[in-house]
Amino acid sequence: MENILExxxxxxxxxKDLPYVxxxxxxxxxxxxxxxxxxxxxxxxxxxxxLLSGLAKPTDGKILFDGKDISKIxxxxxxxxxxxxxxxxxxxxxxxxxxxxxxLSIDISGTKxxxxxxxxxxxxxxxxxxxxxxxxxxxxxxxxxxxxVAIARALAxxxxxxxxxxxxGNLDTETQKEIMEIFKTLAREGKCVIIVTHSPDxxxxxxxxxxxxxxxxx
Amino acid sequence: xxxxKNAVRCINRAKSRNILIALIVVxxxxxxxxxxxxxxxxxxxxxxxQNNMEISASVNAKSRETEITLDTLNSLKSKKxxxxxxxxxxxxxxxxxxxxxxxxxxxxxxxxxxxxEHGDIKNGESSTTTVEGTSAVFDTSNKITLLSNxxxxxxxxxxxxxxxxxxxxxxxxxxxxADDSNKDxxxxxxxxKEQNESGNKExxxxxxxxxxxxxxxxxxxxxxxxxxxxxxxxxxxxxxxNDFSVIGCEDTKSLPDYVSSLGVLDLKSxxxxxxxxxxxxxxxxFKVGDTFTLKNPENEDETYKxxxxxxxxxxxxxxxxxxxxxxxxxxNSIYVNYATAQNIISKSSALNGTAKTEKxxxxxIALSASYSGSFIFANLKDYNSFxxxxxxxxxxxxxxxxxxxxxxxxxxTLGKYATYFLIVIFVIGAFVLVIINLQSIRNRKYExxxxxxxxMKKQKVALQFIxxxxxxxxxxxxxxxxxxxxxxxxxxxxxxxxxNTSTAQTDTQNDDKNTDRMTPPERPxxxxxxxxxxxxxxxxxxxxxxxxxxxxxxxxxxxxxxxVILEMIAVGIILTLISSVAAxxxxxxxxxxxILNNRD
Numbered sequence: 001m002e003n004i005l006e007x008x009x010x011x012x013x014x015x016k017d018l019p020y021v022x023x024x025x026x027x028x029x030x031x032x033x034x035x036x037x038x039x040x041x042x043x044x045x046x047x048x049x050x051l052l053s054g055l056a057k058p059t060d061g062k063i064l065f066d067g068k069d070i071s072k073i074x075x076x077x078x079x080x081x082x083x084x085x086x087x088x089x090x091x092x093x094x095x096x097x098x099x100x101x102x103x104l105s106i107d108i109s110g111t112k113x114x115x116x117x118x119x120x121x122x123x124x125x126x127x128x129x130x131x132x133x134x135x136x137x138x139x140x141x142x143x144x145x146x147x148x149v150a151i152a153r154a155l156a157x158x159x160x161x162x163x164x165x166x167x168x169g170n171l172d173t174e175t176q177k178e179i180m181e182i183f184k185t186l187a188r189e190g191k192c193v194i195i196v197t198h199s200p201d202x203x204x205x206x207x208x209x210x211x212x213x214x215x216x217x218x
Numbered sequence: 219x220x221x222x223k224n225a226v227r228c229i230n231r232a233k234s235r236n237i238l239i240a241l242i243v244v245x246x247x248x249x250x251x252x253x254x255x256x257x258x259x260x261x262x263x264x265x266x267x268q269n270n271m272e273i274s275a276s277v278n279a280k281s282r283e284t285e286i287t288l289d290t291l292n293s294l295k296s297k298k299x300x301x302x303x304x305x306x307x308x309x310x311x312x313x314x315x316x317x318x319x320x321x322x323x324x325x326x327x328x329x330x331x332x333x334x335e336h337g338d339i340k341n342g343e344s345s346t347t348t349v350e351g352t353s354a355v356f357d358t359s360n361k362i363t364l365l366s367n368x369x370x371x372x373x374x375x376x377x378x379x380x381x382x383x384x385x386x387x388x389x390x391x392x393x394x395x396a397d398d399s400n401k402d403x404x405x406x407x408x409x410x411k412e413q414n415e416s417g418n419k420e421x422x423x424x425x426x427x428x429x430x431x432x433x434x435x436x437x438x439x440x441x442x443x444x445x446x447x448x449x450x451x452x453x454x455x456x457x458x459x460n461d462f463s464v465i466g467c468e469d470t471k472s473l474p475d476y477v478s479s480l481g482v483l484d485l486k487s488x489x490x491x492x493x494x495x496x497x498x499x500x501x502x503x504f505k506v507g508d509t510f511t512l513k514n515p516e517n518e519d520e521t522y523k524x525x526x527x528x529x530x531x532x533x534x535x536x537x538x539x540x541x542x543x544x545x546x547x548x549x550n551s552i553y554v555n556y557a558t559a560q561n562i563i564s565k566s567s568a569l570n571g572t573a574k575t576e577k578x579x580x581x582x583i584a585l586s587a588s589y590s591g592s593f594i595f596a597n598l599k600d601y602n603s604f605x606x607x608x609x610x611x612x613x614x615x616x617x618x619x620x621x622x623x624x625x626x627x628x629x630x631t632l633g634k635y636a637t638y639f640l641i642v643i644f645v646i647g648a649f650v651l652v653i654i655n656l657q658s659i660r661n662r663k664y665e666x667x668x669x670x671x672x673x674m675k676k677q678k679v680a681l682q683f684i685x686x687x688x689x690x691x692x693x694x695x696x697x698x699x700x701x702x703x704x705x706x707x708x709x710x711x712x713x714x715x716x717x718n719t720s721t722a723q724t725d726t727q728n729d730d731k732n733t734d735r736m737t738p739p740e741r742p743x744x745x746x747x748x749x750x751x752x753x754x755x756x757x758x759x760x761x762x763x764x765x766x767x768x769x770x771x772x773x774x775x776x777x778x779x780x781x782v783i784l785e786m787i788a789v790g791i792i793l794t795l796i797s798s799v800a801a802x803x804x805x806x807x808x809x810x811x812x813i814l815n816n817r818d
Contacts, residue, residue: 050811053671055671055810055811056811076670076673076674076675077673078673079671079672079673080672080673080674081673085671085672087671087814089814091667091668091671091672091814092668093665093668093669095227095228095231096227100227104220104224104672105672107219107220108220108669108672108673108674109673153672
């Protein structure tokens with residue numbers, strides 16, 4: 001399989017006078033696989049995910065999406081159409097229902113779907129959200145349910161890559177397993193799932209594990 | 219579309235904040251609407267007057283040396299800018315044997331008693347009794363003294379052929395009465411008068427004219443002023459001898475409303491029909507159809523017989539106060555048509571012509587009229603052109619223009635304050651809105667972070683915030699404008715009333731002193747109705763009160779029109795943009811990663 005995402009000598013530091021957090025990273029990611037990026041706190045896991053999601057720009061080096069440098073792609077379009085991002089704290093809009101959160105993501109991406117509500121409902125069902133929770137306000141849902149909504153939102157425009165930052169960090173073991181099952185399903189469907197985690201249980205489920213070592217990579 | 223949908227959702231979500239914004243905008247809108255309406259009212263009034271309103275004016279001589287003659291008036295009326303023109307001729311008469319004037323002091327009865335005491339009044343007789351020591355008192359006894367003096371001079375001046383000439387005239391024209399026939403008529407009428415007294419009162423009631431507020435000395439004879447009375451013997455004589463003024467009007471527009479409303483004067487034929495005041499009729503026990511005679515003050519033998527066609531109530535006339543002579547007292551004004559006045563002038567001239575030229579050229583014996591004219595202009599522009607085109611010896615006086623200037627000045631003052639108020643409200647309102655909006659955006663920082671993190675462009679996020687503000691602002695603007703449109707009329711009128719109260723008081727005081735007989739006649743009501751937009755019609759309707767004591771725009775009928783609405787929309791857009799600028803700046807500065815990291 002071809003690399004959907006590739007890091008070429010990727011370097012990142014927060015300020016000019018500070019040392020690099022990420023130094024010369026050369027990772028490649030393929031479709032249909034689950035990748036776990038592990039490492040100790042401060043190793044730059046979340047920073048790497050921010051770079052991969054286009055929320056931050058590399059100090060040096062390139063990130064290639066489908067062979068194309070993402071700095072050349074409109075970063076809003078990249079985030080809203082090409083990659084799905086799942087945050088540890090879900091980052092859902094609290095004043096919307098689960099369906100509305102997914103629908104908003106469809107709207108932002110500009111994806112032309114005839115029945116957006118139906119599509120959003122199907123996605124929520126796919127991530128195993130109960131029927132009665134589909135039209136509930138976000139704040140009335142549990143952490144696990146909110147994470148499912150966040151996954152559904154990330155899948156709203158059918159991106160090739162799913163980026164997840166500690167997706168099970170706030171969840172109990174049972175829910176953690178259920179979420180991982182969803183990711184496995186997505187990988188089987190051909191998506192590239194990149195999970196930033198420090199959980200051994202999650203990394204065990206990954207096809208490829210990249211470990212960030214602070215000393216070596218700085 | 220989703221941006222708008224999201225904006226509406228957010229408005230519903232933050233109700234308290236949006237209600238607060240809406241309240242502020244409603245207050246701003248109401249204030250703005252009132253302010254803008256006042257300004258608009260001002261503009262509409264100016265435009266209306268300049269383009270549509272008929273202006274009535276008169277021409278006065280600036281000095282006594284310059285005389286307004288009939289030729290002067292005729293030459294002025296031929297100017298292109300004059301839409302129409304109406305003449306008024308005023309003649310002064312002494313009492314005939316069958317009529318007594320209302321005394322200027324208002325003590326007709328006392329005066330009568332006084333005169334009877336001195337053997338002055340005998341029914342049907344003219345007296346030559348001299349009463350000494352009464353020259354300082356303005357009463358009929360004084361008149362008689364002077365008349366006797368005049369009689370002496372007249373006897374010298376009057377040609378012997380005058381009598382026969384008068385008799386010839388009488389033969390030719392029935393309407394010109396001779397002394398003898400007058401006396402006969404008067405004597406014959408007296409018992410009938412007593413019989414018909416009650417009926418007479420009834421007819422007075424039935425023809426009682428509506429209360430007049432517009433007529434302002436315009437056709438009443440002008441009395442000589444006090445200085446002239448003391449220093450000028452001629453005017454002294456005139457003032458003291460003249461009991462009545464006969465006012466011949468060419469058009470009903472030149473008549474006071476209380477006369478024209480009777481509709482009894484035929485303006486075309488010189489029929490010697492007249493309208494007299496109710497008080498004069500009561501004091502002389504006259505009724506409609508009765509006749510009376512008046513004399514040339516300079517020639518007692520020259521008499522004219524008038525038939526009463528109507529009795530009017532001149533109680534509202536401002537000339538019913540203190541006046542210099544009986545003739546200038548409104549109750550002693552007798553209204554005839556212009557043709558009758560002209561007829562009298564020509565006959566008097568024919569009768570007295572010889573005497574005037576032979577011995578005393580300066581002595582005026584023949585009845586002569588003082589003329590005044592009402593010039594009607596289609597609009598203010600024509601009026602201004604007319605003013606520029608006439609000689610420096612004359613001045614143009616127009617109550618309409620005075621009213622217009624007063625009204626505009628008052629409205630402009632009001633408009634100026636409204637503008638200041640508008641600016642203050644606008645600045646405070648905009649400041650408060652910016653603060654509320656800034657605070658709101660800070661509170662929604664996380665939302666901005668999430669939206670931009672999932673790929674919504676910052677511009678679109680900002681657009682959503684602006685849309686939210688626009689929706690709230692415009693909803694409030696509609697409510698505020700509606701309230702403002704409804705309240706602008708009463709508020710403006712209330713403010714106008716406050717401003718006008720003091721002006722009205724000053725004006726009333728000035729009005730009492732006003733003895734200008736050249737004041738132009740009012741426009742007819744029909745003309746005004748045509749020019750004034752109907753109530754509630756966009757464009758602003760004004761009710762200009764005719765009364766001199768309230769000669770300003772007393773009320774605004776409607777002020778909020780499409781211009782005001784457009785201005786309100788502009789105010790709304792400006793306010794929203796000002797407060798949105800803050801939103802734009804902040805949203806564009808926020809980085810989603812920082813926001814989300816901080817939250818985490």
